[in-house]
Amino acid sequence: MNSASILDSKTSQSVVDADTQVYIIDDEKHVRTAVQQTLELANYKAESFESALSAIPHLNANWPGVIVSDINMPEINGLQLMEKVQQIDKELPIILVTGHGDISMAVSAIRSGAYDFIEKPFSNEQITEVVRRALEKRALTLENRNLRKELEAHTSPGPRILGNTPPILKMRRVLHQVMDTPTDILLNGETGVGKELVARYLHEHSIRKDKNFVAINCGAIPENLIESELYGHEAGAFTGADKIRIGKFEHANGGTLFLDEIESMPMGLQVKILRVLEERQVERLGANQLIPLDIRIIAATKVDLKALSEQGGFRRDLLYRLNIVSVDIPALRDRADDIPLLFEHFALIAAARYQREIIPLSPEKIHDLMVYEWPGNVRELRNMAERYVIMGDETTFNMSDLDSSTEIQGRQTLQEKVEFFERSLVADALTKNQGSIKETMVTLGLPRKTLYDKMKKHGLSRSEYIND
Numbered sequence: 439m440n441s442a443s444i445l446d447s448k449t450s451q452s453v454v455d456a457d458t459q460v461y462i463i464d465d466e467k468h469v470r471t472a473v474q475q476t477l478e479l480a481n482y483k484a485e486s487f488e489s490a491l492s493a494i495p496h497l498n499a500n501w502p503g504v505i506v507s508d509i510n511m512p513e514i515n516g517l518q519l520m521e522k523v524q525q526i527d528k529e530l531p532i533i534l535v536t537g538h539g540d541i542s543m544a545v546s547a548i549r550s551g552a553y554d555f556i557e558k559p560f561s562n563e564q565i566t567e568v569v570r571r572a573l574e575k576r577a578l579t580l581e582n583r584n585l586r587k588e589l590e591a592h593t594s595p596g597p598r599i600l601g602n603t604p605p606i607l608k609m610r611r612v613l614h615q616v617m618d619t620p621t622d623i624l625l626n627g628e629t630g631v632g633k634e635l636v637a638r639y640l641h642e643h644s645i646r647k648d649k650n651f652v653a654i655n656c657g658a659i660p661e662n663l664i665e666s667e668l669y670g671h672e673a674g675a676f677t678g679a680d681k682i683r684i685g686k687f688e689h690a691n692g693g694t695l696f697l698d699e700i701e702s703m704p705m706g707l708q709v710k711i712l713r714v715l716e717e718r719q720v721e722r723l724g725a726n727q728l729i730p731l732d733i734r735i736i737a738a739t740k741v742d743l744k745a746l747s748e749q750g751g752f753r754r755d756l757l758y759r760l761n762i763v764s765v766d767i768p769a770l771r772d773r774a775d776d777i778p779l780l781f782e783h784f785a786l787i788a789a790a791r792y793q794r795e796i797i798p799l800s801p802e803k804i805h806d807l808m809v810y811e812w813p814g815n816v817r818e819l820r821n822m823a824e825r826y827v828i829m830g831d832e833t834t835f836n837m838s839d840l841d842s843s844t845e846i847q848g849r850q851t852l853q854e855k856v857e858f859f860e861r862s863l864v865a866d867a868l869t870k871n872q873g874s875i876k877e878t879m880v881t882l883g884l885p886r887k888t889l890y891d892k893m894k895k896h897g898l899s900r901s902e903y904i905n906d
Contacts (some may be wrong), residue, residue, distance in 0.1 A: 507669055685722060
């Protein structure tokens, strides 16, 4: 997954310095150069600034680094810098460098929230050690924040992204890193993976959730209407425009505009879209007044836009503007272990809608689901779960939807089939028993050590099933 492709440093301050671990701020060039070289020799990525004013614009609450700053500086000293840093993020570690006469000031600063101070002259080991500890604290702080956000996202109303496999966990981490930044995002994924769900998830759990989420399918609107749809128009702008129409950009102001199938946008309109993205203002058709926009753009595509741009089918400058942060949504076949959980989730929704009872799937049927290729991805799985609730087991699983599973199983050796089936049985028992080892032992008739050995063999963790 291209979790964060940084292609335009001018347009996304929030992710400009995401790889930098330490900012060194000192008005004396030889000091900041020496500290930077020391940290780089210790394998830290550092950047130096001659003043606090030049460093502050690069800071944000999601930056995973720490600050090393001298106390005595012109314009803004270390203490004033600390106050400004705390306004951005009160938990962002700042290490103050002091002279002998500044000790009492440094102690006072620590009481006010500075992470630590180091007195001149200091050794290379001293500075690298305090930076190491500060970075560990920063990493733990951000990890806890992300966990809290994820917990809130799973317990609060709104879209949820279910799954516990590495690809989906990685994607969720990336989404939470960029959730409250103003950065535009490009979602990449096959048909049916849930690109609009991911876009809604980003919106509903962000600071923009109280404003509009506006979705538009660029491939579903006729080319002669899409400009009017996006920009809106004044009364009399063209034949048939008898009243003012608010366009999608304007309607999404303060919120999120989701452009699905962006690859289908006509080339002529791509130029105008690029201008709106760059200037963050829009003009209705037939009007002369520019309307400022506070808006996040989330675009989605099922094709390789880079390859399409090289073929002349998509503007490269628009690609660069959209692709500041790129998120790849994994195909269902690449997260097969999530299939039982997703199927159960969709079946429960369908059962509530149609007032039907659900008969749990047998391990054999779960195995069939997990070896199928799922060309329609999550959308296809959802449709099958709904059909299962309405029409039952035999009708659903005898249909041609799972024909390809026979071909896949035919390519597996006997040992591979046995291991896959064994894994399905153990995973199914853990799911039914909500991760209880004791109950799973009873269900499978296995001793504790044998069960643990099989869980280890198949990469199953009890913790993954406790919340299910």
